[in-house]
Amino acid sequence: MKALLSCLEAEKGEAAAEAWLAKLRLARGDLEDETRLLPLVALHSALVAFVEQVSDGGLDRTASYLAARDNLGVWARVLRGTRAPEDAFARIDSSDSEYGRTTLWERLEARPGYWRGRVRIAHDPKLEADGLLARARAVELSIVPTLFGYPRGTVAQSKKDDDAQEFEVRWPLPAPVRGVVAGAVMGAIAGGAALAVHPGTASTLAALFTPIFGAAAGLFWTRDRLRRVESAAQSVRVSALERSLALRENESRAGAGDLEGSVIAGQYRIGERMGSGASGVIYEATRITDGLPVAIKLLRAATAHDVTASDRLRRESEALGLSWHPNVVEVIDHGHLPDGTSYLVMELLQGEMLATRLKYRVRLPAREVLPVAKQVAEALVAIHAAGVVHRDLKPSNIYLVPDEEADGPSKERVKVFDFGIARVEWEEMRITNMGAPLGTPGYMSPEQEGGLEVDHRSDIYAAGAVLYECLVGEPPPVSPRDMWTPNTRPPSGSFAMRLAEGGMRTDSGVQPASRRMPSVAPAGPDAEPEAADVRGGRASSGRIEVPAEWRAIVERALAKRPEDRFQDARAMLTAIRAIERVDAKPPRSAGES
CATH class of the missing domain: 1.10.510.10 (Transferase(Phosphotransferase) domain 1)
Structure with missing residues (x-):
């Protein structure tokens, strides 16, 4: 969604970007952290609103913004421990992308320059009806080779049904043999042309040695290209690591201070602090998707990983879910944040x-x-x-x-x-x-x-x-x-x-x-x-x-x-x-x- 905002602002201006945010009930700060999870429904709404302003072709132009330096934090986990794009595709689930909670990727075939995989759909198939989410996946997949210094990949959707989609990705690789052969052929053509125009001993020698020089030049060019690919990949890794560390530092600062105004679990904007206890804090919050006022209970950082405290919050959510009644507070959501903090969302009580x-x-x-x-x-x-x-x-x-x-x-x-x-x-x-x-x-x-x-x-x-x-x-x-x-x-x-x-x-x-x-x-x-x-x-x-x-x-x-x-x-x-x-x-x- 951050890439959508950047593309929209670049093509349509700040006013259009602000109108897009207002339609989605989002603030710029909500999208500052590209690793933050957002509901799939919110992503789909964002895609619909984006296409309305930029047209269908605009979605493909978000690719360059997906790999921008200030958007690399979301790719840090994908890049960690991988040396080639075909390895990174296997880790795409770990990127915590906007739809990572309701999709499961599996690799069907992989080799240098080619990858084929399937994504299993666990959410409402109606969200896939207009094809916007599938196109967004294709754009994301095409970016993976660029993270390793290669040109952007070509993506084709080979299969689609209600519960699964298949994609193929191809990207060009620098091949030393191909470079040598191409250089030799070019050298032979040049030598033959020289011999035809100026027959003689010198031209004959040139015709014999030019293919050799061409092959050497092709090998040098190919190795230089490989070196540039490796250099670009290393640069992306360093930038992704720096971005990831910066986001973590900002998160630590926010955790140490007041959470008011921040968004957690991708869909709840924190409001005023309502109270606190030995192990947790309760905030007034607003659900972004529909503006519903809620109360959200968070475990304190010191007890976020405490088994007993987490289990008590889990029990509270289970008990509330089982005990639905007009005289029992309603539980709306519960889960864990990326840092392991447990949270419980309940109806906001006034009185x-x-x-x-x-x-x-x-x-x-x-x-x-x-x-x-x-x-x-x-x-x-x-x-x-x-x-x-x-x-x-x-x-x-x-x-x-x-x-x-x-x-x-x-x-x-x-x-x-x-x-x-x-x-x-x-x-x-x-x-x-x-x-x-x-x-x-x-x-x-x-x-x-x-x-x-x-x-x-x-x-x-x-x-x-x-x-x-x-x-x-x-x-x-x-x-x-x-x-x-x-x-x-x-x-x-x-x-x-x-x-x-x-x-x-x-x-x-x-x-x-x-x-x-x-x-x-x-x-x-x-x-x-x-x-x-x-x-x-x-x-x-x-x-x-x-x-x-x-x-x-x-x-x-x-x-x-x-x-x-x-x-x-x-x-x-x-x-x-x-x-x-x-x-x-x-x-x-x-x-x-």
Whole structure:
């Protein structure tokens, strides 16, 4: 695509080039690195737009720009370890060209000056219907001999069908024998002409020796041509290496700084940084092909090659793909960048995390908790039906997105996300972390805290912990006796806290958040008067009045033993819907009995 831009600008001017870029939703900087992968659909669109401005013959004129000095980076891998064009054709897949991901080249026949090969098509055959991609391949193939100092090759397409195309490439070679014979013939012709015009002894000797001198001249000319071919090939190799190093240096500088404005995976332009964690960074981005706003998660350079970190991102993409539901964040794409960095592309969520809302409002009235609880349960039904256990459900992994079609007075849709430590039931391999349980303290079930086997009922426990925090303003207490009473947890690290922990498992090395965090949650505006008495920045320890039906749901979800909880998310959802039906009934009039 960079060659198309250069050719278009040279022939039609800068304005035409800018119009071409605008039509493709690209910026010049997006094409600066010729090794960057771009989607095949984008390449086809670029070819169509190019031909519209330059005409059909213009595509062949891009050949000189394909081998230009500032475009040699894409050929570096092809040239590495090869000594002749017929060897380079066998490495054309390793060039990471624009369509390298959906085509597979294989060599059928090769010899000096000739190569025949087949490309297998793995993408939509409709993209090949107009022949533009095939012509682009032919131009690219014709350039390979020039990288070794030879003239441009002649390409012919010998076969074409929906899943494969065959090409033949021929290029002239300097042949010493041919040069000697040609020189001798020319010398003989010259000597014979001299003898015919001026007969004599001198002419006779000239006629005898001229072929010899001609043959020597032909040999010298052929060797000089071979030398120039080798010199040109060496020059191209050096230039390709320099260009490759320059691109790598620019990439390192970009990686060390802000990625905003750059394009990754060939189709996502990075926008503002949204957040970061220990192993990754999340950016707002735009898909170039259609302008779709997305969120993209990248592993940090230090952890890009870490097996556990990469596996977690892979698990997240697989779990999201399996768990498609309106209340689960949608995964759009995932993969690896050329440097090995893993990435995950998701729908961009606009709104706020449930954790943020609780931070400022502390707790929510039951009428606001109802739609959140219902949608979280619906998400868990879909997640568990796909054979996935989330294992890290908490307020910071629940997003509230404005949606006019959503239930509830606030018109918000719940989106569950962050499946980084999810477990897929049918996968044998599981992530470990030096024997420590995975999850967030305070929302893990007792069996998860203890490092024991977990199933979908651990997610139900976490959902109960989330609902408790929404209704009370803090995670569940250590002891069930203190349920529904805020500020009954001893300060973290105190003797009383250690005593409270005595009856619980400690071999996991992980403590619940309720043990670590002293309660500082003031009562919310919807709390009962006796619970809203704030003294010295702390709420009083009066019992919060939570409707009995809500207490029953939360207490069952938070049961210590898995068999005492809701046995699946659908049962929990049914209980929540029962509350919804009660709330929906109109109040009885005074005369009704």
